[in-house]
Amino acid sequence: MSDFAERIGKTLAEIERTKRMAGAPDRVASYLSPLYASLVRDIVSDVKQQVKEEILQELKNHDAG
Secondary structure: OHHHHHHHHHHHHHHHHHHHHHOOHHHHHHHHHHHHHHHHHHHHHHHHHHHHHHHHHHHHHHHHO
């Protein structure tokens, strides 16, 4: 979990730095799009992994019971 939190934290920090550095609104949007996409991918990937683990655990519990 700390790896996930670290990745999210780094991406959010990069987003904030980019907002300050980019200047013009059109540049901000073009620079931030890949960062937001990366953030969403990381979150979705982690949630998918957690759901998969929970489903596998439930199946193991069901089979054992």
